[in-house]
Amino acid sequence: MSGIVGILNVDGTPVDRQVLERLAEFQKFRGPDAQHLWIDGHVGLGHALLKANDESARECQPFQLGDGIWIAADARVDGREDLVAKLTAASERPAPDAVDAELILRSYRAWGRACTDHLLGDFSFAIWDGPKQSLFCARDHMGVKPFYYAQIGSLLLFSNTLDCIRQHPAVSNRLNDLAIADFLLFDINQDAATTAFADVRRLPAAHSLLCERGSVSIRRYWTLSVTEPVQFKHESEYIERFRELLDQAVADRLRTKSAGILMSGGLDSTTVAAAAKRILTANGDGAGLSAHTVVLSHEAERRYANLAASALQIPIQFRIADHCQLFDEAEAPGHRLPFPEHSAWPDQTPDLLRQISARSRIALTGIGSDPGFSSRISVHFRELMRKRRMARAVSDALAYLTAPGRLSRLYVRARLHLLLNSENSFDSYPPWLNPDLEREWELWDRWKSHGVPNRRAALRNENTVEAVRPEALLSMAHVSWQHYFESVDPGATRAAVEVRHPFFDIRVAAFLLRLPRLPWCCDKELLRRSARGILPKAVRLRPKSPVPDDPIVGLLQKTKSRWVDQFESVAELRHYVCPDQIPPVWREKRSGVAYVNLKPLSLNFWLRSR
Numbered sequence: 001m002s003g004i005v006g007i008l009n010v011d012g013t014p015v016d017r018q019v020l021e022r023l024a025e026f027q028k029f030r031g032p033d034a035q036h037l038w039i040d041g042h043v044g045l046g047h048a049l050l051k052a053n054d055e056s057a058r059e060c061q062p063f064q065l066g067d068g069i070w071i072a073a074d075a076r077v078d079g080r081e082d083l084v085a086k087l088t089a090a091s092e093r094p095a096p097d098a099v100d101a102e103l104i105l106r107s108y109r110a111w112g113r114a115c116t117d118h119l120l121g122d123f124s125f126a127i128w129d130g131p132k133q134s135l136f137c138a139r140d141h142m143g144v145k146p147f148y149y150a151q152i153g154s155l156l157l158f159s160n161t162l163d164c165i166r167q168h169p170a171v172s173n174r175l176n177d178l179a180i181a182d183f184l185l186f187d188i189n190q191d192a193a194t195t196a197f198a199d200v201r202r203l204p205a206a207h208s209l210l211c212e213r214g215s216v217s218i219r220r221y222w223t224l225s226v227t228e229p230v231q232f233k234h235e236s237e238y239i240e241r242f243r244e245l246l247d248q249a250v251a252d253r254l255r256t257k258s259a260g261i262l263m264s265g266g267l268d269s270t271t272v273a274a275a276a277k278r279i280l281t282a283n284g285d286g287a288g289l290s291a292h293t294v295v296l297s298h299e300a301e302r303r304y305a306n307l308a309a310s311a312l313q314i315p316i317q318f319r320i321a322d323h324c325q326l327f328d329e330a331e332a333p334g335h336r337l338p339f340p341e342h343s344a345w346p347d348q349t350p351d352l353l354r355q356i357s358a359r360s361r362i363a364l365t366g367i368g369s370d371p372g373f374s375s376r377i378s379v380h381f382r383e384l385m386r387k388r389r390m391a392r393a394v395s396d397a398l399a400y401l402t403a404p405g406r407l408s409r410l411y412v413r414a415r416l417h418l419l420l421n422s423e424n425s426f427d428s429y430p431p432w433l434n435p436d437l438e439r440e441w442e443l444w445d446r447w448k449s450h451g452v453p454n455r456r457a458a459l460r461n462e463n464t465v466e467a468v469r470p471e472a473l474l475s476m477a478h479v480s481w482q483h484y485f486e487s488v489d490p491g492a493t494r495a496a497v498e499v500r501h502p503f504f505d506i507r508v509a510a511f512l513l514r515l516p517r518l519p520w521c522c523d524k525e526l527l528r529r530s531a532r533g534i535l536p537k538a539v540r541l542r543p544k545s546p547v548p549d550d551p552i553v554g555l556l557q558k559t560k561s562r563w564v565d566q567f568e569s570v571a572e573l574r575h576y577v578c579p580d581q582i583p584p585v586w587r588e589k590r591s592g593v594a595y596v597n598l599k600p601l602s603l604n605f606w607l608r609s610r
Contacts, residue, residue, distance in 0.1 A: 002030065002031040002047055002048055002049045002050050002061070002073075002074050003024075003027030003028075003030045003031040003046075003047070003048035003050075003074065003159070003160060003161055003164065003490075003491070004027075004045070004046070004047055004048075004061075004072040004073065004074050004124065004125070004126060004158075004159060004160050005020070005023045005024055005027065005045070005046040005047075005072075005157075005158070005159040005161075005164055005165075006043070006044065006045045006046065006072060006126050006128075006135075006157070006158050006159070007019070007020055007023075007043070007044045007155070007156070007157055008042065008043050008128075008135055008155075008156040008157075008211060009042040009043075009154055009155060009156075010042075010154045010155075010156060010211070010214040011042075011154035011214075012041070012042045013042055013154065014041055014042060015039050015041070015042060015043065015044035017037070017039055017044070019168065019169070020037055020039065020044045020046055021037060021046075022167065023046060023159070023164055023167055023168065024036075024037055024046030024047070024048055026161075026163070026164050026167050027046075027048040027159075027161055027164055028048055029490070029494050029496070030048060030050060030161065030490035030491060030494075030496060031047070031048025031049045031050045032048075032050065032496055033049045033050060033051045034047075034048070034049040034060070035047070035048045035049070036049075036060065036061060036062060037062070038062040038064075038070055040128075040130070043128050043135070045061075045062040045070060045071075045072040045126065045128065046062075046072065047061035047062055047072045049061065050361060050490070050496055050498070051361070052256065052361040052362055052498045053254075053255045053256040053361075053362070055097065055099055055100070055255065058099055059099045059100075059101060061073065061101055063099075063101045063102065063105065064105070065102070065105060065106070065109070067109075067130075067131070068129075068130030068131055069105065069108070069109065069127060069128070069129050069130060069131070070127070070128045070130070071101050071104060071105045071108075071125060071126070071127045071128075072101075072125065072126050073100065073101045073104055073123060073124070073125035073126075074123070074124045074125070074145055074160045075100045075101060075104060075121065075122070075123035075124065075125055075145070076100060076121045076122050076123065076252070076253070076255075076498075076500075077100040077103045077104065077119060077120065077121045077123070078120040078121035078249075078252035078253075078505070079120040079121075079252070080096075080103065080252075081096075083103055083107070083118065083119070083120070084096055084098070084103070086118060087103070087106050087107065087110055090110040090111070091110075092106040092107075092109060092110050094106050100121075100123075101125075104119065104123065104125055104127075105127065107119060108127050108129075108136065113136055113208065113210065115138075116138050116208060116221045116222065117221065117222075119140075120252075120505075120506065120507070121140065121252070122140045122142075122144040122145050122500070123138070123139070123140045123145055124137075124138075124139050124140065124145035124146060124147040124160045125137065125138060126158060132212065133212065133213075134210065134211065134212035135156070135209075135210070135211040135212070136208065136209070136210055137149075137158060137203065137208060137209040137210075138203075138207070138208040138209070138221070139203045139204070139205060139206070139207055139208075140205065140206070141205065141206045141222050141224075141506050142205055142206075142481065142485075142504045142506065142509075143192075143204065143205025143206070143481065143482040143485055144485045144500075144501065144504060145160060145485075145489070146160050146161070146162070146202070146485070146486050146489055146491060147160055147202065147203040147209075148160070148161070148162045148165050148195065148200055148201065148202055148203070149165070149200075149201055149203065149209065150165050150168070150170075150171050150199050150200050150201065151201075151216060152170045152171065152199060153170075154214075155168075155170055156211055156216065157170075157171070158209075160489075160491060161491035162195060162197075162200060162338040162339075162486075162491060163338050163491065164491075165200050166197065166200065166338075171197075171199045171200065172197075172198065172199050173197070173610075174197065174198040174199060175196060175197060175198060175572075176189075176194055176195065176196055176197060176198045177437065177440070177441065177575075177576075178191070178194070178441050179191065179194055179195065179196045179339075180196060180340065180576055180603070181433075181437060181441055181443055181446075181576065182446075183196075183339075183340040183599075183603065184430060184433065184576060184577070184599055184600070184603065185429075185430070185443065185446065185447050185450075186427070186447075186450060187342055188479065188480055188483040189339065189479075189483070190450055190479060191479075192204035192205065192479045192482055193218075195338075195339065196338070196339045196340060202482075203218070204220075204482070205482055206220055206221060206222040206223065206224075207219065207220050207221065208221050224473060224476060224477050224506075224509070224513075225466075225467070225473075226467055226468055226473060226510055226513040226514050227466050227467060227468065228468070228514065229468045229514050229515070229516055230511065230514040230515060235519075235529075238515070238520060238526065239526065239529055239530045241511065242511065242526055242530055243275075243530055245505075245507050245508045245511050246271070246272070246275050246502060246503075246508055247275050247278065247279060248505075248507065249502040249503075249505035249507065249508050250272060250275040250276050250279055250364070250502045251279045252505070253362070253364060253500040253502055253505075254276060254279055254280065254362065254364075256288075256360070256361075256362055257280070257283075257285040257288045258285070258288035258289070258290075258359055258360040258362075259276060259280075259288065259289055259290075259360050259362040259363065259364055260289075260290050260291070260292055260352075260355075260356030260359070260360050260362070260363045260364070260497075261273045261276060261289065261290070261291050261292070261314075261363065261364045261365070262292060262293065262349070262352060262363060262364070262365045262366075262499075263291040263292065263293055263305060263308070263309070263314075263316070263366070264293050264301055264304075264305055264366075265293075265300075265301045265302070265303065265304020265305035265306075265307070265308055265539060265542070266301075266304070266366070266542075267366075267369070267524055267527045267528065267531065267535075267539070267540070267542075268366030268367070268368075268369035268370070268503070268524075268527070269364075269365060269366030270308040270312075270366070270531075270535055270539060271366065271369075271527050271530070271531060271535075272364050272365070272366045272502050272503070273289070273291060273308065273309075273312055273314060273364075274312055274531070274534050274535065275502070276289050276364055277289055277312050277313070277314060286313075288360075289314050290314065290315050290316070290317065290356070290359065290360070291305070291308075291309050291314045291315070291316040291317070292316070292317050292319070292352045292355055292356055292363075293305050293316065293317075293318060293319070293352070294318075294319045294320075294321050294348040294349075294352065295318055295319075295320060295321065296320070296321055296322055296551065297320055297322050302318060304538065304539050304542060305318075307536045307538055307539050308535055308536065308539050310536075311534075311535060311536050311539075312534075312535075317355060319348055319351060319352060319355070321348060321551075324345065324346055324348075324551070325555065326344055326345075326552065326555050326556070326561055326564060327343055327344060327346070327601065327602075327605060328346055329343065329346035329347070330343040330346070330602070330605035330606075330609070331605055331608070331609045333494070334350050334351070334354070334493070334494055334495075335347065335350055336606075336609050336610070337487060337492050337606075338491070338492060339483075339486075340602065340603050340606045341487065341602065341606070342595070342598070342599055342602045343602045343605060343606075344552050344594075344595070344598045344601070344602060345551060345552050347487075349487075349488060349493070350493040350494070350495055353488070353493050353495035353497045353499070354495045354497075356495075356497050357495055357496055357497045360497070361496060361497055361498060362497070362498050362500060363497050363498070363499045363500070364499075364500055364501075364502065365488075365499060365500070365501050366503065367484070367501050367503065367504070368476075368481075368501050368502070368503025368504040368508075368509065369503045369512075369524065369527070370475075371472060371475035371476040371478070371481075372472065372476060372503055372508070372509055372512035372513065373472070373512060373515075373520075373521045373524045373526070373527075374469070374471050374472040374475045374476075374521070375469055375471065375472060375517040375521035375522055376471055376517070377400070377517060377518065377522045379471075379517065380396070380516075380517040380518050380522075381393055381396070381397070384396070396518050396519075399518070399519060400518060400519070400522065403519070403523075403525065404528075404541055405541035405542075405543070406523070425592045425596075426591075426592040426595050426596065427592075427596075428592065428593075428596055429444070429447050430596055430597070430599065431581055431583070432577050432578050432579070432581040432582045432583075432597070432600060433576070433577065433578070434574070434575060434576055434577060434578055435578075437575065437576055462474060467513065468513060468514050468515070468516070469513060469515075469517060469521065472512070472513050472521070473513055476509060476513065481504075485501075512526075528540050528541065550591035550594075552591065552594055552595070552598070553588070553589055553590075553591050553594055556585060556586055556587060556588055556589075556594055557587060557589075561586055562586045564585050564586055564598065564601060565582075565584050565585055565586045567601055567604060569600075569604050570604055570607050570608050572607045573600065573603060573604050573607055576600075576603065577600040577603070579600065582597055582600055583597055585597045585598055
């Protein structure tokens with residue numbers, strides 16, 4: 001819940017205190033409540049504290065237990081009772097209300113580098129082991145907490161804030177050309193170990209870093225693997241177990257009297273909101289939850305969100321986005337990310353988080369349900385046919401088609417729309433890439449191997465993965481989630497709010513990935529049934545919103561948007577893009593074509609503002 005930074009000079013050169021102070025001070029925006037340093041010769045740690053709950057008010061980092069082993073952590077430890085019991089059995093004996101950093105440090109003392117095998121939660125930490133003269137760092141299983149580092153000569157520099165590392169005088173502004181090319185091709189960097197800057201690397205999710213005797217090694221300590229299906233006798237047991245796990249995940253992420261939730265009118269965020277309301281009410285803090293969402297005034301989403309908020313008795317604040325213009329937040333201080341982001345339609349999430357920060361420092365989301373429930377119903381029936389289980393196939397088909405509200409959720413129109421508009425692709429290969437960049441990085445081959453157009457290859461990948469539902473496992477483990485987590489982290493949003501995602505709790509995720517496709521996963525049937533008596537029927541049985549008119553296309557039809565075809569490119573852009581090869585976008589009515597050909601303008605804004 002804080003900012004961390006550290007410097008290790010492996011050649012023994014003393015740490016420059018003034019430099020470390022500046023780096024810690026830079027993170028004041030994400031840790032405004034206290035900043036502390038610890039320096040011992042060639043190693044130094046800094047910490048900027050954000051008090052997100054009552055326990056963190058007692059926290060003071062960097063922290064040690066008197067044996068020369070120090071920690072700086074941005075962490076929330078879940079399953080605390082179980083961990084305290086295991087530590088007690090290992091002769092560590094922490095107090096039941098020990099702060100999270102202490103629990104991690106005691107886990108390291110008990111199990112060494114295998115401590116990550118015993119930790120649950122979202123964490124990014126660095127431990128300096130004085131007696132061993134080694135540095136051990138780790139990032140949580142799903143990669144919710146960022147961890148960046150730079151190794152330049154004898155300097156090892158690390159932080160959970162990318163822009164903090166860039167403040168060090170030894171770190172250059174050189175860009176990572178492949179990461180920028182990936183943005184232009186896929187929207188995000190496909191390499192989980194690199195950033196948009198050549199000198200700054202990322203520790204991927206579920207990885208640890210060890211530096212000893214001047215050598216740095218990276219190791220994966222955990223892999224998402226779910227090969228055994230969950231099997232209960234009665235359908236009610238699936239619902240009960242899901243509610244139990246989700247309530248546990250939400251409770252671990254609250255540990256406070258107030259929170260905001262980024263809540264649309266969909267099933268995912270309203271299910272989390274219902275769990276949070278239950279938990280806060282049981283603790284006597286039922287009035288501490290508030291909902292926040294962005295809508296367009298003509299959308300049905302506002303009605304569904306209002307219905308859910310009213311049923312749960314949660315106050316809700318709407319941010320109406322009708323006023324948005326193309327790229328109108330592209331260079332706004334609170335919207336500049338440390339990596340390129342397609343910003344034609346401004347992301348309103350930082351504004352919602354600042355709204356939440358007025359009364360709370362914790363924000364919950366419903367993100368993670370989509371990959372958790374991802375399923376191909378055709379695979380289910382293909383398997384039944386292969387095994388000649390015709391009667392089961394017929395009964396499953398009837399059960400699927402006769403589920404309440406199913407006919408409104410077959411999405412025939414949406415499927416036809418996608419089928420008939422394949423030439424209007426959001427992931428088509430751009431015609432304006434710099435040929436030298438294309439050749440150097442073999443971008444055409446990269447696009448074919450990584451991109452959506454290679455759907456047959458994607459299906460082959462699923463066939464090689466051992467899992468209950470391979471499509472869900474691959475979706476949950478995709479590098480795009482790491483990008484999303486980093487985009488809502490305080491290091492990117494500059495909002496002093498901790499964003500937490502209960503569906504990415506590894507206990508919840510593992511349960512969802514073990515579910516059979518039918519009846520529980522297709523159309524998120526488990527959520528619909530678990531919401532009976534809690535959410536209004538209109539919300540519980542609602543179909544996905546139909547494909548709305550693209551607001552970007554609407555804005556492109558206006559005369560005042562003509563400038564998008566006449567923008568002045570910065571010199572750096574030409575290293576990646578041939579501006580004179582970009583097709584005209586003004587008055588373009590195909591949303592996918594407009595999306596692809598506006599990317600150079602997004603990159604131009606980012607290059608100019610960084």
